Every structure is written in structure tokens, then in C-alpha cells.
Amino acid sequence: MTLETDADPVLERTGSLTTIVREKIERMILSGEIAGGERLNENALAAQLNVSRGPLREATWSLEQAGLVQIVRNRGVFVRKISLEEALHLYDVRSGLARVAGRLVASRVTAEQIAVLTGLYEALERARETQDQAAYNEGNRRFHTRLVEYTGNNRLISYHETTEKELRLFVRRGVLGPARLRVSNREHKQILDCIAKGDDEGAATAFERHILNGKQRMLESLSPAEI
Numbered sequence: 001m002t003l004e005t006d007a008d009p010v011l012e013r014t015g016s017l018t019t020i021v022r023e024k025i026e027r028m029i030l031s032g033e034i035a036g037g038e039r040l041n042e043n044a045l046a047a048q049l050n051v052s053r054g055p056l057r058e059a060t061w062s063l064e065q066a067g068l069v070q071i072v073r074n075r076g077v078f079v080r081k082i083s084l085e086e087a088l089h090l091y092d093v094r095s096g097l098a099r100v101a102g103r104l105v106a107s108r109v110t111a112e113q114i115a116v117l118t119g120l121y122e123a124l125e126r127a128r129e130t131q132d133q134a135a136y137n138e139g140n141r142r143f144h145t146r147l148v149e150y151t152g153n154n155r156l157i158s159y160h161e162t163t164e165k166e167l168r169l170f171v172r173r174g175v176l177g178p179a180r181l182r183v184s185n186r187e188h189k190q191i192l193d194c195i196a197k198g199d200d201e202g203a204a205t206a207f208e209r210h211i212l213n214g215k216q217r218m219l220e221s222l223s224p225a226e227i
Contacts, residue, residue, distance in 0.1 A: 021051055022059035029068055029079050030168050036081040040069065067166050082170035084222075090167045091215035095208045097148070097160050102191065102207035104151035106200040113150050114196050120146060121188050128181045136181060143188060147195075147207065171218060180217050187213060 025045065028034045046056050060077045063069045070078050082090075109117075120143045127135040141164070148160045187210040194202035 017051065018055045018058040018062070021049055021055050022062050024049060025059055025063060026066075026068060026165075029063075030165060034079050036079050036169055038079050039075075040077040040079070042076070067162065068169065080166075080169055082166060084170070087167060087170040087218070088215065090163050090170075091211060091218070094160070094163050094167070095211040095215070097156060097163065098211045099204045099208035100153075101148045101151050101156060101160070102194070102203035102205070103200045104153060104156070105147055106195045106198055106203035108152055109150055109195055113146075114192075117143065117146060117150075117192055117195070121185070121192055124185050124188060128178075128185050131178060131181070140184070140188075147191070184210075184214070184217070 025034075025040070034040065040060065042053060042056060046053055049056070060069055060071065064071050064077075068080060070080055072078060120139060124136060124139040124143060127133075127139055144164070145160075148157055151157070187206065191203060191206045191210060194206050
């Protein structure tokens with residue numbers, strides 16, 4: 001049986017192109033290639049990405065909804081600059097999400113998922129031992145993302161993704177020295193151990209504490225001029 005559809009293939013291709021363009025610009029923003037407060041040069045981006053202005057504008061509208069850019073009438077599109085106060089608020093929101101995530105994942109996790117989390121923890125430990133800050137930062141994001149994904153709660157996953165990306169506009173550099181890396185990954189192990197035991201309250205508390213401790217580590221890494 002063939003299902004009929006009213007979908008326009010041209011619109012489908014345009015939509016797919018917009019998604020690709022959005023993802024490319026998002027990576028440029030989150031990596032710091034395009035700095036906070038910087039104006040997006042529409043002509044330069046269109047040439048660089050080899051696209052027309054239509055998909056590019058749709059992509060920037062989507063990025064505005066995601067909180068990564070601001071569209072200023074008669075001035076253009078600018079990458080958001082996150083203030084310290086906003087960053088602290090985002091950490092508080094993330095800690096609340098982490099508490100819910102810890103409780104849910106501990107009650108729903110499978111043996112296969114525990115194996116994946118264990119592998120991610122071990123990769124973090126290797127990055128810590130070699131002092132590979134970039135690998136640790138990326139591994140940290142993956143560990144947190146998997147924890148939230150394994151809750152199976154799509155709304156929670158969406159909230160986590162949004163706050164995580166916004167916070168990356170503020171925290172674009174490594175904030176952990178050797179001692180802090182050790183403490184951070186020890187906290188990951190505590191979360192993992194509680195999840196593996198099915199200790200939902202323990203996992204909730206450990207994950208929430210980990211985010212709040214990360215907030216404190218971030219503050220300690222700032223220079224006086226940044227506070």
C-alpha cells in the first residue's frame with residue numbers, strides 16, 4: 001500500500017538545506033569561531049556555505065529561537081553575549097534538570113546503557129590522565145547528554161540541550177586544572193555508581209551536586225575583570 005502525501009519535494013529539500021546551514025552556523029558559534037556579540041555577515045556566510053540568502057535567513061531565525069543569536073531590526077543578526085548573571089541562572093536551571101534526570105535514569109537505565117556510560121567515564125579518565133582539556137570537555141558533554149537521553153523524557157532532553165548550548169556561549173574555554181579534572185570525574189563516577197545500583201535519590205543528588213560544583217569551578221576560573 002502506497003501512502004499519498006501533499007509534501008512538496010522542493011520544500012523538503014529547502015527544509016533540509018536550512019537544517020544543514022543552521023547546524024554549520026551553530027557549530028561556528030559554539031566553537032567560538034564566531035565570537036559573542038559579533039555580527040553575522042550574511043553575504044560572507046552565504047558565499048562560505050555556498051547557499052542562497054533564503055536558507056541562511058531561515059537558519060538564523062531558527063538560531064534566534066534557540067537563544068544563540070539576536071536579530072536586531074535594521075542592524076542585522078548578532079551572536080548572543082551571555083552575561084555572568086545569565087550564566088549563573090543557567091547553572092541553577094541545569095542543576096534542577098540534573099536532579100530530575102538522575103532520578104529518572106536510575107529507575108529506567110538498561111545494562112547496555114550502563115555499559116555506554118561506563119565507556120564514556122573511562123574515556124574521560126584517559127583524558128584526565130593525559131591532561132587533554134579539549135577531549136575532556138567533549139567527553140563531559142557526551143556523558144551528560146547520554147545521562148539525559150537515557151531518561152526517555154523528550155521534554156527534559158530538549159530543555160537540557162537548550163540550556164547547555166546557551167551556557168557554552170559563556171563557557172568557551174577549559175575551566176579545569178589537573179586537580180579539578182580529578183574531582184570532576186570523581187563526581188561522574190559517583191553518579192554512575194548510583195545509577196548502576198538503581199539508587200534514584202542518590203543519582204539525583206549526585207548529578208545535581210555535580211552541576212552546582214561545576215558552577216563553583218567556573219566562578220573560581222574567572223579573572224577579576226570577568227566578575
